[in-house]
Amino acid sequence: MNLNKQEIETWLRETNSDRLSELWQMADRVRRRSVGDAVHMRGLVEISNHCRRRCGYCGLQAGNSRVPRYRMSAIEIRSSAAEAFSYGFGTVVLQAGEDTGIEGEWLADIIRTFKRETGLAVTLSLGERNEEELALWREAGADRYLLRFETSNRDLFRAVHPPLKGAASNRFDLLRHLRELGYETGSGVLIGLPGQSYNSLAEDICMFAELDLDMVGSGPFIPHPDTLLGRGLGFDLLPPEEQVPNTALMGYKVLALTRIVCPEANLPCTTALTTLNTNDGLESGLMRGANVIMMNLTPLTLRPFYEIYPEKSCFTEEPAETWPRLKNILEALERSPGRGPGGRKHGLG
Numbered sequence: 203m204n205l206n207k208q209e210i211e212t213w214l215r216e217t218n219s220d221r222l223s224e225l226w227q228m229a230d231r232v233r234r235r236s237v238g239d240a241v242h243m244r245g246l247v248e249i250s251n252h253c254r255r256r257c258g259y260c261g262l263q264a265g266n267s268r269v270p271r272y273r274m275s276a277i278e279i280r281s282s283a284a285e286a287f288s289y290g291f292g293t294v295v296l297q298a299g300e301d302t303g304i305e306g307e308w309l310a311d312i313i314r315t316f317k318r319e320t321g322l323a324v325t326l327s328l329g330e331r332n333e334e335e336l337a338l339w340r341e342a343g344a345d346r347y348l349l350r351f352e353t354s355n356r357d358l359f360r361a362v363h364p365p366l367k368g369a370a371s372n373r374f375d376l377l378r379h380l381r382e383l384g385y386e387t388g389s390g391v392l393i394g395l396p397g398q399s400y401n402s403l404a405e406d407i408c409m410f411a412e413l414d415l416d417m418v419g420s421g422p423f424i425p426h427p428d429t430l431l432g433r434g435l436g437f438d439l440l441p442p443e444e445q446v447p448n449t450a451l452m453g454y455k456v457l458a459l460t461r462i463v464c465p466e467a468n469l470p471c472t473t474a475l476t477t478l479n480t481n482d483g484l485e486s487g488l489m490r491g492a493n494v495i496m497m498n499l500t501p502l503t504l505r506p507f508y509e510i511y512p513e514k515s516c517f518t519e520e521p522a523e524t525w526p527r528l529k530n531i532l533e534a535l536e537r538s539p540g541r542g543p544g545g546r547k548h549g550l551g
């Protein structure tokens with residue numbers, strides 16, 4: 203099934219609950235037909251919160267002197283990542299701020315050893331790194347790379363994600379390059395950025411299909427007080443009828459529509475969604491198109507410092523408590539933890 207941009211925008215503006223139930227059901231049907239009932243588990247390790255960028259949305263931005271900075275050691279990374287193996291997950295995701303202190307060879311070595319010892323899939327989410335590093339990590343065995351393009355509106359992107367001196371950022375080029383290197387590529391956007399219109403969000407969703415992404419994760423924008431956007435500086439809202447709200451409901455609409463336009467992609471129920479809907483955020487996501495859960499394996503002592511937005515829903519719980527809780531949720535939904543690495547399956551259904 204395919205939706206055009208106008209139809210997508212109409213769905214994004216839909217408020218009627220019966221119509222929205224239809225959208226959820228449609229997404230759930232497409233999910234079941236295209237990727238089945240398995241829910242792939244990823245263990246997320248936030249390996250460093252150093253960052254050279256000054257993104258207007260993110261609490262880790264370089265100008266935020268309030269956040270104590272950390273970079274996990276190779277041994278710490280290995281032991282957190284090994285937890286993914288012990289829970290039977292297929293993938294570990296290594297995420298960080300754009301930290302040049304994470305050196306090419308150093309990380310390549312960690313990836314190589316981890317792959318050799320566990321055989322798990324490795325996903326990287328380290329921002330805009332140079333071509334040599336990306337090639338090196340791919341050769342070392344990294345399987346996937348996540349890089350959200352955040353918004354396809356160029357002016358808005360530049361405003362919320364200022365370029366480094368003398369180096370324009372083009373995340374679309376980088377995504378293409380990652381694909382050429384043989385990475386499975388993932389992207390996504392922020393939902394409800396000040397200045398983001400319905401039309402532009404509909405364009406983002408069309409882009410997901412056009413880029414033929416293997417993974418798409420999007421979540422509502424949650425203001426952080428130590429950022430420009432969080433302080434309401436320098437960015438104007440659009441008229442209310444044009445401005446996308448940064449709500450959980452809008453997050454679900456984007457998730458469901460993404461499933462419909464990218465039937466075979468792996469779609470996580472993102473932490474931003476479960477943060478905004480602590481009640482049944484995860485269940486709803488899994489019933490509205492999602493087939494992936496990222497479980498946080500960062501040591502509890504470090505988690506408060508990886509505060510990209512406030513009140514992230516995973517600050518206080520040990521993985522040993524989280525995992526049984528998640529398993530119960532899956533069981534109640536008659537879904538089962540995925541087996542194997544859980545890469546994108548092409549041409550199913």
Ligand code: SAH
Nearest residue numbers: 259260298299300328329350423424510511
């Ligand atoms: N440095 C890496 C990883 C960033 S964290 C990179 O830039 O790719 C992963 C994602 O968190 C970002 O891509 C962004 O979409 C999301 N994020 C950052 N700040 C956020 C906020 N305030 N609210 C919601 N999501 C946010």
